[in-house]
Amino acid sequence: MKKITLAGAALLASTAAASAGGIERTGFTTGILFEEGTYVELSYGSVSPTVTGNVTGVPAIASGDISPTYNSVTLGYHQDITDALSFSLVIDEPVGADVAYPTGTGYPFAGSYAELSSRQITAALRYELNENFSVYGGIRGVQVEGDVYVSTPLFAYALSADTDLEFGYMVGAAYERPDIAMRVALTYFSEVDLSLSGVESPAPAGTPEAAILAVAPATSFNNTLPQSILLEAQSGIAANTLLFGSIRWTNWDGYAIMPNAYPAGSLVDYDEDVWTYTLGIARRLNENWAVSATLGYEAEQDGFSGNLGPTDGFTSIGLGAEYTQGNMSIAAGVRYVMIGDANTILAPGPVTSDFYDNDVVAFGLRVGFNF
Numbered sequence: 001m002k003k004i005t006l007a008g009a010a011l012l013a014s015t016a017a018a019s020a021g022g023i024e025r026t027g028f029t030t031g032i033l034f035e036e037g038t039y040v041e042l043s044y045g046s047v048s049p050t051v052t053g054n055v056t057g058v059p060a061i062a063s064g065d066i067s068p069t070y071n072s073v074t075l076g077y078h079q080d081i082t083d084a085l086s087f088s089l090v091i092d093e094p095v096g097a098d099v100a101y102p103t104g105t106g107y108p109f110a111g112s113y114a115e116l117s118s119r120q121i122t123a124a125l126r127y128e129l130n131e132n133f134s135v136y137g138g139i140r141g142v143q144v145e146g147d148v149y150v151s152t153p154l155f156a157y158a159l160s161a162d163t164d165l166e167f168g169y170m171v172g173a174a175y176e177r178p179d180i181a182m183r184v185a186l187t188y189f190s191e192v193d194l195s196l197s198g199v200e201s202p203a204p205a206g207t208p209e210a211a212i213l214a215v216a217p218a219t220s221f222n223n224t225l226p227q228s229i230l231l232e233a234q235s236g237i238a239a240n241t242l243l244f245g246s247i248r249w250t251n252w253d254g255y256a257i258m259p260n261a262y263p264a265g266s267l268v269d270y271d272e273d274v275w276t277y278t279l280g281i282a283r284r285l286n287e288n289w290a291v292s293a294t295l296g297y298e299a300e301q302d303g304f305s306g307n308l309g310p311t312d313g314f315t316s317i318g319l320g321a322e323y324t325q326g327n328m329s330i331a332a333g334v335r336y337v338m339i340g341d342a343n344t345i346l347a348p349g350p351v352t353s354d355f356y357d358n359d360v361v362a363f364g365l366r367v368g369f370n371f
Contacts, residue, residue, distance in 0.1 A: 023116060023268065023309065025096040026072055027248060027276070030172065030185050030232060033088050033126045033136055035078040041368035043074040048362070051339065053310055053355035055107070055346065063109070063353070064102035066310075072096075084128045094120045094142060095225065097268075099308050108346045111151040114267070114308045118144045124170065131178065137171040142192045142225065148267060148308070149209040152346075155263050156205055158212035161198030161219065168192035168225070181236040191251075192225040200261050219260050226251040240284040248276040267308055272301040280318075288325060294318040296337070305342040310355040313340030320364075327370045335362040 032041070049067035054060075074092040081087055097116040101109045124138025145162035172187030201216035228251065234244035256269035280294035300313035320333030337360035344353045 023095045023097050024250065025093045025118070026074060028090065028092065028094070028120075028122065028170075028189070028230070029246075030136070030174075030187055030230070032076045032078050032090060033086070033124060034174070034176075034183065035086075035088075036370070037078075037080055038371040039076075039078040039368060040371075041076045041366055043076075043364065043366040045072045045074075045362060045364045047071070047360060049339070049358070049360040051311060051355060051358045053342075053344070053353045056343075056352045056354050061106050063107045063355075064105050066099050066101050068098050068100055070096070070098045086126050088122075088124045088126070088138075090120075090122045090124075092120050092122075093118050095144065097146075097309060108152055108351070109150070109307050112149060112307070114146070114148045116144065116146040118142060122170065132176055133173070134176070135171075135173045136187075138169065140168045140170060140189070140192065141165045142168065142194070144194055144196070144223075146196075149212075150262075150264075150267075151206070153205055156203045156207040156209075156212060157201070157262055158203070158209045158216060159198065159200040159219075159259055159262070159267075160213060160216075161196040161200070161221075161259075163194045163196050166192055166194050172230075181234065181242055183235075184233045185231075187230045187232075189228045189230070191227045194223045194225065196221055196223060200259050202261055202263050221259050223257055224255075226255055242282040243280075244282065245277070245279040247278075250274045250276070266306075268306045270301070271303055274298060274301070288323055290322045290324070292318075292320040292322075292333075294320075294335075296335075298340075300340040304345050304352075305355075307344045307346070307353075310342045310344050310353070311339045311358070312342040314338060314360075315340075316360075329366075329368045331364075331366040331368075333364045335364075336360070337362065 048069045050065055051067040052063055052065050054062040072093050077089045079087050095118045097114055100113040103111045121141045122138055124136055126134055126136035128134045143163055143165045148159040150157040168190040170189045174185035176183045197220040199216040200219045201212050203212045229249045232246045234242055237243045251273055252270040253273045256266040258266045276298045278294055278296045280292055282292035284290040296316035298313045305312055314337050316335055316337040318333055318335035322329055322331040339358040341356040346353055
């Protein structure tokens with residue numbers, strides 16, 4: 001019988017929710033580094049959050065649903081160079097945000113929106129020291145662009161900015177026991193320093209975005225995507241059954257997006273590092289089919305969240321299935337995420353809001369080919 005793969009299970013883990021790890025979108029996993037021969041895969045994810053809140057103590061002043069559905073695409077390629085050396089290339093979206101406050105609600109941020117998108121190219125080499133130990137490392141190139149419009153009773157503000165391709169690196173090591181499908185991999189991802197340039201300007205309350213950008217002066221500011229450490233582990237626990245899990249630490253403490261002219265100081269800021277946990281089980285049913293289930297958890301950080309990202313931690317459950325035929329595999333998964341409650345400060349002073357009982361439904365599809 002064919003070995004159990006983690007394509008369906010990894011798909012569930014990588015179909016990230018809007019609340020995961022600050023503005024993290026698709027957390028990089030190392031599975032493709034351990035493929036054999038020539039392998040290519042294409043993944044598609046669709047994430048549908050529901051995030052609503054209201055002014056504290058005034059349920060009638062509600063935000064409406066502020067989180068539109070978003071999609072992501074990931075491309076991966078692996079090639080053995082020699083018996084011991086292999087090359088992998090992954091194109092994905094490391095960070096992102098999609099927030100849009102509906103108009104006409106009376107909520108203080110009504111009409112505000114933020115769109116942050118990114119693209120990351122990771123090129124890595126893996127070298128097998130022997131049957132059990134391997135080391136790997138590579139270069140990460142990241143490009144980010146964002147558009148923000150903030151409308152409040154006190155001021156309006158608009159920003160449009162992007163970066164050139166900026167670089168960081170990843171490095172790691174793994175221990176494997178093929179006889180029991182065991183693998184433990186520890187990976188470090190460096191910071192990536194970004195230099196954003198574009199236009200931005202504050203304006204009197206009620207000024208439309210187009211009017212602000214038409215006269216906004218040029219701007220530039222720096223931002224640093226945080227470093228992180230990923231521990232992944234898997235092991236066979238019975239015939240055709242695999243237990244797997246991961247722990248990711250991301251250094252979000254002190255992270256902030258601080259343009260030069262934003263009246264409130266920072267668009268986004270975080271005060272605590274984030275720990276994200278995943279635990280799952282996969283089972284091969286026959287020559288063609290395998291199924292998997294995952295649990296995910298990220299602790300709430302408490303304190304106040306930003307108005308452009310009013311979520312705090314999550315608990316998730318996911319189900320996946322994989323079909324293999326010849327050199328082709330197709331994996332699909334669905335993930336339900338219960339977002340942690342959050343509070344925001346709406347203006348200088350005591351006015352706050354509550355965001356609670358929110359959730360996310362995410363769907364992922366992956367097609368892979370071995371040659």
